[in-house]
Amino acid sequence: MSISTRYSAEDTEGKWYQKWLEKKYFHSTPDEREAFTIVIPPPNVTGVLHMGHMLNITIQDALIRKARLEGKNACWVPGTDHASIATEAKVVKMLREKGIKKSDISRDEFMKYAFEWKDKYGGIILEQLKKLGASCDWDRTRFTMEDKLSKAVVKVFVDLHKKGKIYRGLRMTNWDPEAQTVLSNEEVIHGEENSHLHYVRYQIDSDEEIETIETERLKRELAIFERNIKNLKRGNDKKLLKSNLTKIEHLKTQLAAEQDKLNWVTIATTRPETILGDTAIAVNPKDPRYAHLKGKRAFVPLINRSIPIIFDRYVETDFGTGALKVTPAHDMNDNEIGERHKLETIDVFNANGTMSEAAQMYIGEDRFEAKKLIIKDLKVSGNLVKIEPYKNKVGRSERTNAVVEPRLTLQWFMDMKDVSKVALDAVKDGEVTFFPEHFINMYRNWLAEDKVKDWCISRQLWWGQRIPAYFLGEDFFVAETPEEALAQAKEKTGNNALTINDLQQDEDVVDTWFSSWLWPISVFDGFETQEELKYYYPTNVLVTGWDIIYLWVARMVMAGYEWSEELLGTEFVEKKGKQPFNDVYFTGMVRDLNRKKMSKQWGNSPNALALIEKYGADGVRFGMLSSASAGNDIIFDAPFDKKTKSVLNESKLCEQGSKFCNKMWNALRMLKLLEKVDNPTTVEAEKINPLAKTWMDNKFNQLLETMEVNYKSYRLGDALMNLYNFMWNDFFSEYLEMIKPDYGAPIDEASYDEAIGFFEKFMTILHPFMPFVTEELWHQLRDRKDGDDCIISSYPKAESYDKSFIKKVDTAIEIISKIRSIRKEKGMKDKEPLKFYIKKTKTVEDLFNLDGLEEMLVRRSFISELKYIDTDEVEGTISFISGTDKFFLESTIKIDVAAEKEKITTELEYTQGFIKSVEKKLSNERFVQNAPAAVVEKEKQKLADGQARIKILEESLAQLN
RNA sequence: GAGACUGUAGCUCAGUUGGUUUAGAGCAUUACCUUGACAGGGUAGGGGUCGGGGGUUCGAAUCCCUCCAGUCUCACCA
Secondary structure, three states: OOOOOOOOHHHHHHHHHHHHHHOOOOOOOOOOOOEEEEEOOOOEOOOOOOHHHHHHHHHHHHHHHHHHHOOOEEEEEOEEEOOHHHHHHHHHHHHHHOOOOHHHOOHHHHHHHHHHHHHHHOOHHHHHHHHOOOOOOHHHOEEOOOHHHHHHHHHHHHHHHHOOOEEEEEEEEEEEOOOOEEEOHHHEEEEEEEEEEEEEEEEEEOOOOOOOHHHHHHHHHHHHHHHHHHHHHHOOOHHHHHHHHHHHHHHHHHHHHHHHHHOEEEEEEOOHHHHHHOOEEEEOOOOHHHHHHOOOEEEOOOOOOEEEEEEOOOOOOOOOOOEEEEOOOOOHHHHHHHHHHOOOOOOOEOOOOEEOHHHOOOOOOEHHHHHHHHHHHHHHHOOEEEEEEEEEEEEEEOOOOOEOEEEEEEEEEEOOHHHHHHHHHHHHOOOOEEEOOOHHHHHHHHHOOOOOOOEEOEEOOOOOOEOOEEEEOOEEEEOOOHHHHHHHHHHHHOOOOOOHHHOEEOOOEEOOHHHHOOHHHHOOOOOOOOHHHHHHOOEEEEEEEHHHHHHHHHHHHHHHHHHHHHHHOHHHHHHHOOOOEEEEEEEOOEEOOOOOEOOOOOOOOOOHHHHHHHHHHHHHHHHHHHOOOOOOOEEOOOOEOOOOOOEOOOOHHHHHHHHHHHHHHHHHHHHHHOOEEOOOOOHHHHHHHHHHHHHHHHHHHHHHHHHHHHHHOOOHHHHHHHHHHHHHHHHHHHHHHHHOOOOOOOEEHHHHHHHHHHHHHHHHHHOOOOHHHHHHHHHHHOOOOOOOOHHHOOOOOOOOOOHHHHHHHHHHHHHHHHHHHHHHHHOOOOOOOEEEEEEOOHHHHHHHOOOOHHHHHHHHOOEEEEEEEOOOOOOOEEEEEEOOEEEEEEOOOOOOHHHHHHHHHHHHHHHHHHHHHHHHHHHOHHHHHHOOHHHHHHHHHHHHHHHHHHHHHHHHHHHHO
16 A cells, blocks of 8 residues: 655645535534534624634634534534625725715615625635634524624614613714715824914903912012112112112013913914814813913903813823813814813814804815914914924825814714623623633723723714614604604604605614624524524633724623523523623734734735645644634744745744644554554564553543643643644654564554554544544544544543553653663664663662563663663663663763763762752751641652762762772 | 733743742754654754842742833823
8 A cells, every 4th residue: 555655735625624514514403412602703704814813713613623522512603794894995995996986876776786795705704714624514604784683783772772771972073074974983094294383372351350479479579669669769879769660660561461471371273273163271270370260261362252261181281381272073182171071062164174154254164274364363363372383193084085073973872881880790700701811901991980981883884784763853763663663753743644754764874893792692593583592602612802802802791691681581591691602712913023913904914825725724723723822912933035025925833733744644654554463473562562552541641631721721722732742752752663563574453453543532632723634544544434534533531540650651761762862972873782781779670560661661772681780880881860770871982981070070060059959948947847748848859869869970970980 | 191911042932829840842953863654754962040120938930019121902182
C-alpha cells in the first residue's frame, strides 16, 4: 500500500465537509438529550470573512464539536445581520454608480434594490465559514430582517411602548444640511481644520454697580487720598498736593476701567453666527474672575436679548476667556448644559443650513455667509475684541462632505433605567458569567445608574424595520398593524370615518441592534411559539468581541430578562434562568505585528481565504487558537513584506498547525506500513509493549483531566497545546518509538491494535480543534462502517490514573535523555552500543522493579549491557546524576578531565546555591511556624535531595582528581 | 479629560485564589544527526535582575501604592 508522505488538506477538507452535510450531523432538533446551544454573533450580511470572524468561528466550532462528541444535542444557529447603516450606505453607493440618487426613488423602489443587493452578496460570508469547517446547523440560518424576525421587532416595540418604556424626545443629532438627513456618529468624519477663535464681548445687563474686591480696594484707596487732599490743601506743600491729585486721577481712571470691565464679559467662539441663538453665558463656578457675575444677566450683541449668566462645571477655566456662550440648539454640550439649567433653545438655522427667522438677522442667508456678515457687524458695534487663528475638529458628512450641524430632532428612545439595572445584576449575581471576569468592569462602566443613557432606537434610514407608529396629525398610535393603529385612532378621536390612508407611518426605522438584541430568542421563533425556545434557552455560551459589550451583549441580557418569563413561564425561568446565555467568552481583537487592529482600511489583514488555502483550515484553526487567550488581544503573526510594506498571507503559527497535520499523517503511515503477526517476535517487545500501553493509558487520563480544566475556563489555546505537546512528545516520540519494531521487523497484532486504539482516541479529542485531518485519519485508521465518523464518535471520560507509575516511566525517559545528551557532548554515536552501570540504591531498585522498564531503557538508549553495582566509581565511564541516583555510561573516548571538572563544579555551585536558599527558609523560625506543614515538608525534602546530590557531585569531583 | 486592560526569553504567550522550580511553553535561533513514518524530521544547547521604584509578608512574577510605556473604551474643549 502506498500513502503519500504528505498530508494534503486540499484533497481532504472539502470532501469531509460535504459528507458531514449529507449526514446532517450539524442539524439539531429537540430530543431527550441535553442541549448545547450557541447562537452565532451574526456577521454583516454584506461582509466578507476576516481574521476576527476566523477566530470567533473557530472558538465556537471547537466548543460545539466538543459538546457534540460528548453526546449533547449540539445546536449552533448561524445567520446574518442586516446592518442598516453599512448596508444602506453600500446600496446607495451602488445606486449612485448606476446614476440613481436615493432621493429620486421611492422607499419601495429602494427596498427592492436593497434586497437584490442582499440576495446577490448576502451570505457570501456564510459560505466562507464553511471553508473553515464551521459546523453550524445551516437549516436554521436566519437573517435579522426576514419576516419572522421583523415581526418580533415590531412586537417588542409595541410591547415596550405599552409598558411605557419607549418615548419620543428631542435629541441632538448629526444633521447633514446638504442631504437633509440625520447621520449616525459613524457616518461623520472628524478632521482638524483651520479656523478662527473670535473673542466677543457681551454687555452685562445690570442697573446696579457691580462690586468686586478690586473695585472696593480702589474705592478705599481713593477715599484715603481724598481725605489726604483735604489736609494737604490746608498745608502748603504744593508738590505733594500735586502728586496726590495725580494719584487720585489715576485711581479714578483705574476704577472707571475696572468698572467698565465689569460691565462686559468676553467669550471666545469659533462660530459667531450662532451668537444669535445664545440663551446663556456659562462660567465655571470655581473661577474667581467671574464670581461677581452670580445672578447677573448679559445682552446678546446686535439683538440685545438678555440672557442669564450661569455657572457650570463643564466650562474649562483655562480655555479661551473661561466664559462660554451657550447655544443649546447648535452644540451637543451646550445642549446638555441647557438641559441642566433649563435654558431656552433657539434654533437659528433652517434644515438646509440657512438662517431661520428665529435668528432675527440675516434670515435666509447661508450659515457661512451669515458668519462673514456677523463678524463685520460685531466689529462695527465694538463687540469684537480680537480674532485668533485656531485649529479645531470639524465633522463632515461621509457622503456629502458637508459640514455637519448638530441639530435637535425628534427621535424614539427606550428608557434604560430599570433594564440596565437588571442587566448589571445578571452579571453581578453570576447568572451570566464573563470570561475573563474583568469585563464586568467595562460592563458596569456603561450600565451604572449614573452612566447609562437612554437608547436612541430610531434611525433615519430605509433599510431596516420601520417604526410601527402611525401619525394622525400630531397624534400617533403604536400598533403591530396599520389596522390596529386605525382602530386606536378611531377610538381616540371618535371619528369612525377615518381610513388607513389618513394615517401616516413614521418614516424612520429602528436601530439594527434593536433587532439583534432579540437574537437568542428570535432565532427560535420564540416570540411566536415557545416549543424550541423551551429546549434551547438559555443558550450555553456567547462568543463575541468585547468591543460590542454595550451595543449587543448588554442589550441581549436586557431582552432576555424582559421577555423570557412572559414567553416561557415562571416555572421555567425559576429552574433555568432568564439569561439569554450562561457564559460569555470575550475574544480579543486581532492585531498585526505592530499591534494595530487588523482592518480592511489599514490593509494590514492577511486574506483569510488565502491562509486557508495555504495552510488548510485545520492549520489556520490551529494558528488562531494557539494565539488566542480569552479577552487578550491576538497578535497575529502575519509578516509584512519589507519592500511593499503590505501584509503577507503567511503565518508561522498556521504553519505549525499544518506541520502537525503532517506529523500525524506520517505517524499513521508508519503504523500502516508495519507487518503484523500474531505474537510478539522479541522478548523485549513482549516486555516493553505492555509497559508502553499502561503508561499511555495513565498519561492519557491525566491529559484528559488537564484539558478539561482548561476547557472549563475556556482556555482553548491551552487545551490545544496540552494535546499538541502530548501527541508530539509522548505519543509520537516516546510511545510509538517504544513499540516500534526494528526496521523490517513485524509487530504483534495486539500491540498494533492498542496503538490504533490510542490514535483513535486522540483523533476524537483533537477533533474539536482540527476537524478535517482528524476525520480523515479516523477513516485511515480502520475500515469504518457507514456512519462511523469521528465527528460523532464519543469523547472519552477521564478515569483515575496512577501518578507514581507515570513518574517512574518519566524518570526512565529522563535517564534516556541524559544518556543521549552525554553521547552528544562527547561526540559518541547515537546508536553505538555502550555498557551502562547503575549504582544500586533503594530508589533505583524500586524504579526498575517496574516490568519492562529496564528493557525499555536498554533498547531506547542503545545499551549493550546493563549492570547494577555497589561502587561509586567505574573505570572508563562517564557518570551522571538523575534525581539522587548515580549512573555510569561507558565512554569510548578519553575523558577531558578539566572540562568534566568544570561541568561538575558548575552543577555543584548551582545545587549549593539552591540548598542555601532552602536552608535559609528552613532556619527561619517564622517560616516553619507560619507556613503550612506540607510546604515545610516539601522544603525539607528539597533540602535532603539537594544534599544527596551535593554528596554525589563532590564524590565525582574527588574521583577526577 | 475619565476609566479599563496589558507590560515575563528575539517573537507570541502560560504562570489557576502568594509557597513543588534562584521562572515555563510554542515559535525563532545555534550545534550536531539523518537512506529506516516524517528535512514539514530528530537530538542537545543558548537565551529572562518577571517595565522602574517603594511597601505588606517568614516568603511576591503573583497582593497594595507610585511612576513609566503600550492598547482600547467613553467623553471630547467652545
